[in-house]
Amino acid sequence: MADPRFFKNCGPFSLRDLAEIAAIELGDDADGDRVMHDVAPLDSASAETVSFLDNPRYLEQFKESAAGACVVVAKYAKFAPRGMVLLTSDRPYRAYALIAQAFYGDQAAVDERHASAQIDGSARLGSGVSVGAGVVIGRGAEIGDRVQIGANTVIGPFVVIGADCAVGPNATLSHCLVGARALIHPGVRIGQRGFGFDMSSDGHLDVPQLGRVIIGDDVEIGANSTVDRGAGPDTIIGDGxxxxxxxxxxxxxxLGRGCVIVAQVGLSGSAKLGDLVVIGGQAGVAGHIKIGAGVQLAARSGLMRDAPAGSRMAGNPAIPAKEFFRQFALLAKLAKGGDGK
Amino acid sequence: MADPRFFKNCGPFSLRDLAEIAAIELGDDADGDRVMHDVAPLDSASAETVSFLDNPRYLEQFKESAAGACVVVAKYAKFAPRGMVLLTSDRPYRAYALIAQAFYGDQAAVDERHASAQIDGSARLGSGVSVGAGVVIGRGAEIGDRVQIGANTVIGPFVVIGADCAVGPNATLSHCLVGARALIHPGVRIGQRGFGFDMSSDGHLDVPQLGRVIIGDDVEIGANSTVDRGAGPDTIIGDGxxxxxxxxxxxxxxLGRGCVIVAQVGLSGSAKLGDLVVIGGQAGVAGHIKIGAGVQLAARSGLMRDAPAGSRMAGNPAIPAKEFFRQFALLAKLAKGGDGK
Amino acid sequence: MADPRFFKNCGPFSLRDLAEIAAIELGDDADGDRVMHDVAPLDSASAETVSFLDNPRYLEQFKESAAGACVVVAKYAKFAPRGMVLLTSDRPYRAYALIAQAFYGDQAAVDERHASAQIDGSARLGSGVSVGAGVVIGRGAEIGDRVQIGANTVIGPFVVIGADCAVGPNATLSHCLVGARALIHPGVRIGQRGFGFDMSSDGHLDVPQLGRVIIGDDVEIGANSTVDRGAGPDTIIGDGxxxxxxxxxxxxxxLGRGCVIVAQVGLSGSAKLGDLVVIGGQAGVAGHIKIGAGVQLAARSGLMRDAPAGSRMAGNPAIPAKEFFRQFALLAKLAKGGDGK
Structure with missing residues (x-):
């Protein structure tokens, strides 16, 4: 059960309500009036909580779970313990997300402007904006309605932040325009000058970085990530x-729309990603590379060339993932004394 | 010699005292009354300072060192320059640590609550707590005795910090319970929501992250590291x-007890590490992986499968380290025209 | 065109003036009195703006560009569109840097000490120093003339910062001496204790870290980078x-003079780099390694051994780059069924 010190539970909900929230058909034999008080992982759930099974690694936990109800794909229904109400869905993780959002989605945002915040007189703040202690907002900045800004965050001059964004504490934003509903985590750095200079043995010479960072709607940027502003063009992060x-x-x-960039990835200057590109953790992309829509780059890979739309790449330098794993297997075989064929 | 502007020297100490502090037997021919004024590296030590030899790379520096005394394993004693007092130990780095702590361990912690700190009236602070300028402490937070909190750090509501912790400046803690004697460095981010969402081409959907971060006693977390809170279960960092x-x-x-995680490592969601696991720099661990006690994962490796207790793994994807280095050698041989056998 | 909200344009300039600024000979047929109002990338330039071609990837953009003038090497002159004035240079990126600095170099630094900054009475600040809101400057610190310190940055006791440095917001500096004209970006952490302890299954024991960080002149350190202080010797970053x-x-x-360290690189303890070493993104260097002057380590490589001056290394563990790429090609050939010879 979520720690009530940290999370406000908006439940309980009846199974009927939860099914509707998650767009799930409740089975005929289920008691729609039964009430659920919380969500919980399979291994710590109780009769009054809803859980979910998404990753088959956790099938054993599912079989033993005390959860009163569980979101699950139909094919695992037969493994359910007695008495568990099944909420079957083709997309159980999404259904669970909707249910969990119902229980915990409305974490009270405090509408306050802390007295210690330093807000320039020329900055424009919308209604319902929350500004934490020690926040600094520069001249000419525009902060949309209901934006929340965490303590000690610094918003530079003329930065624009769209409605319903949440910026965590201790972050820094400059030279950027941010869309609506962005979630910027603690310690994020947006808009500082990029790594642009003429290299020379008699002294590197800085090239002024004259672009901005343009961030779309519904973007999330994780803790301590860094987004440099453009050198002349803008740095652009697409919607979602x-x-x-x-x-x-x-x-x-x-970045195109809906890209997923896992922790510790590095995207070098001028790389261009199409829509829905997925890049695994700790991977790297060389400068000026073009990556087509829907490309999947494996964790810890290094992409040095353009990748066509829909391709799956792995390795360092990255090659098509199938080839990478074929080479990986071959080398193992050779080292064990086989001929690899 | 340590710069006296930055470090307060609590010496001098006699060799007899230092030997006792480090649990070392002083040789019969050593003058226990001789006084040492500081510690110093081999190449900048003087007759009044204690140095140490741990890594044999520095044996040449040892031979030439002017150090008045030196902690060293017995087998290197024969290489010592004339006049150097030897403090022989099976664990010279540990013995040196104890001696250096005697000289510099008690860096005066200032008991103050800076007037510019914003401490919620409902937060409970123990005795001897030091709170830097611009610190923000949320409602209901509990701060143990003698905790030091660096300037501009933000402690969220209901966070618990155990006695004798030191949190550096510009850090952010939320949704977490921290044990005693933790050392949290500048810019650390603890407790922000994890990277949990249902991926979909028509819009990724956030899954509420309802767990906490539980940190044991005697934990150290390095600068700008990030620790996300659990999705439902907690994120847990074991003692030490x-x-x-x-x-x-x-x-x-x-993480189990006493794990060592070197810089820039990434541990993906739901990975479980046993006690005393060591992960080299820039390595990565895939999601949901189980790593047994005492596993050593080489720097820059990528672990994609469970690793049994005591194993040594290397490569990407990681395989047993011996196999990795055999493959590495084979490939070099093949490329040079040999048959690799 | 650079967004005037974020960047102050000091133009216009005549072509004659720009040629002089960039140490370029203007062609006889060029109209030196023609006036340029801005710099811009090739694909968004207009008749009144100066652009540049450096990377041949952008040759097609060059052919189509509407730029009034363009810095370019002589060999590409023949591809220029009609009417574009050519500013030919052997070092077009450097020439462009000089021109762009003329347009945008003098971004007004505000000489102010914000009332909310906490400056210890014993700290010494030079003339023209700018101190942002919420900044904390510790006792005995020395801040040179015209230094700019961004909001909520924390400068520890006795830190020394040379003239004309710019430190971004939300950074932390302790136990360090910084030269002139350094550019320290937001969220940088300098001077925290290094990762030094005696490892033991019965509890790791901290080794006091008694060195400093010494930073030369003209150094740039990127956002959220971390530089630990020395253990006994100092951590040293050379000029430029x-x-x-x-x-x-x-x-x-x-680090020697003029080294270039790309994003997400990790340099382990006691590594020593000569002058002008270049390390590609996400690469790693093992502890105690010596890297000669001018070495180039490829992105995502892991250097485990000393590298002689001038060598080019790649792979993990890193080997001479030529060998790495030969092995890479061989493995691909073998996996496709060839014999690799």
């Missing part, structure tokens, strides 16, 4: 992109 | 874990 | 080094 912690995004990078 | 800078720890990760 | 975002620099590391 999900970016994890400690990710580096260089100057002029462009 | 040492975590370096820029490390990413995903939601639901569990 | 360029360090990108999210880089980890361990205790006792020494």
């Amino acid at each position: 992109c999900k970016i994890d912690n400690l990710v580096q995004i260089g100057h002029n990078v462009q | 874990c040492k975590i370096d800078n820029l490390v990413q720890i995903g939601h639901n990760v569990q | 080094c360029k360090i990108d975002n999210l880089v980890q620099i361990g205790h006792n590391v020494q």
Whole structure:
């Protein structure tokens, strides 16, 4: 059960309500009036809580779970313990997300502007904006309605932040325009100058970085990630992109819509990603690379060339994933004394 | 010699005292009354300072060192320069640590609550707590005795911090319970929501992250590292874990006791590490992986499967380290025209 | 065109003036009195803006560009569109940097000490120093003339910062001496204790970290990078080094002059780099390694052994780059059924 010190539970809900929330058909034999008080993982659930099975690694936990109800795909229904109400869904993780959002979605945002915040007189703040202690908002900044800004975050001059964004504490934003509903985590750095200079043995010479960072709607950027502003063009992050912690995004990078960038990835300057590209943790992309829509780059890979739409790449330098795993197997075989054929 | 602007020297100490502090037997021919004024590296030590030899790479420096005394294993004693007093130990680095702690361990902690700190009236602070300028402490937080909190750090509502912890400046803690004597470095982010969402081409959907971060006693977390809170279960860091800078720890990760996680490592969500696991720098661990006690994962490796207790793994994807280095050698041989056998 | 909200344009300039600024000979047929109002990338330039071609990837954009003038090497002159004035240079990126600095170099630094900054009475600040809101400057610190310190940054006791440095917001500096004209980006952590302890199954024991961080002149350190102080020796960053975002620099590391360290690189403790070493993104260097002057380590490589001056290394563990790429090609050939010879 979620710790009530940290999370406000908006339940309980009847199974009928939960099914409707999750767009699930409740089985005929289920008691729609039965009431659920919380969500919980399979191994700590009780008769009054809803759980979910998404990853088959946890099938054994499912079989033993005390959860009163569980979201699950139909094919695992037969493994359910007696008495568990099944909420069957083709997309159990999404259904669970909707249910959990119902229980915990409305975490009270406090509408306050802390007295210690330093808000420039020329900045424009919408209604319902929450500004934490020690926040600094520069001249000419525009902060949309219901935006929440965590303590000690610094918003530079003329930065624009769209409605319903949440910016965590201790973050820094400059030279950027952010869309609506963005979730910027603690310690994120957006808009600092990119790594642009003329290299020379008699002294590297800085190239002014004159672009901005343009962030779409519904973007998430993880803790301590860094997004440099463009060198001349802008750095662009498309609508709905999900970016994890400690990710580096260089100057002029462009991300399409809905890209997923896992922790500690590095995207070098001027890389261009199409829509729905997925990049696994700790992977890297070289500068000026073009990555087509829907490409999947395996964790810890290094992409040095353009990748066509829909391709799956792995290795360092990255090659098509099938080839990478074929080479990996061959080398193992050779080292064990086989001929690899 | 340590710069007296930055470090307060509590010496001098006699060799007799230092030997006792380090649990070392002083040789019969050593003058126990001789006084040492400081510790110093081999190449900058003087007759009044104690040095140490741990890594044999520095044997040449040892031979030439002007150190008045030196902690060293017995087998290197014969290489000592004339006049150097030898403090022989099977564990010279530990013995040196104890001696250096005697000289520099008691760095005066200032008991103050800076007037500019914003401490919620409902937060409970123990005795001797030091709170830097611009610190924010949320409602209901509990801060143990003698905790030091660096300037501009933000402690969220209901966070619990055990006695004798030191939290550096510009850090962010939320949704977490921290044990005693933890050392949290500048810029660390603990407790932000994990990277949990249902992926979909028509819009990724956030899954509420309802767990906490539970940190044991005597844990160290390096600068700008990130520890996400659990999704439902908690993220757990066991007693005595040492975590370096820029490390990413995903939601639901569990670390056993005394794990050592070197800089820039990434532990994906729900990975479970046993006691005393050592992970080299820039390595990665895939989600839901189980790592047995005492496993050693080489730097820059990528672990994709469970690893049994005591195993040594290397490569990407990681395989037993011996196999990895055999394959590495084979490939070099083949490329040079040999048949690799 | 650079967004005037974020960047102050100091133009216009005549072509004659720009040629002089960039040390370029203007062609006889060029109209030196023609006036340029801005710089811009090739694909968004207009008749009144100056652009540049450096990377041949953008040759097609060059052919189609509407730029009024363009810095370019002589060999591409024949591809220029009609009417474009050519500013030919052997070093077009450097020439462009000089021109762009003329347009945008003098971004007004505000000489102010924000009332909310906490500056210890014993700290010494030079003339023209700018101190942002919420900044904390410890006792005995020395801040040179015209230094700019961003909001909520924390400068520890006795830190020394040379003239004309710019430190971004939300950074932390302790136990360090910084030269002139350094550019320290947001969220950088300098001077925290390094990862030094005696490892033991019955409890790791901290080794006091008694060195400092010494930073030369003209150094740049990217956002959220971390530089640990020395263990006994100092951590040293030579003049003119360029360090990108999210880089980890361990205790006792020494960088020579003009090194370039790309994002997310990790340099383990006591590594020593000569002058002008270039390390590609996400690469790692093992502890105690010596790297000669001018070495180039490829992105995502892991250097485990000393590298002689001038060598080019790649792979993990890193080997001479030529060998790495030969092995890479051989493995691909073998996996496709060839014999690799």
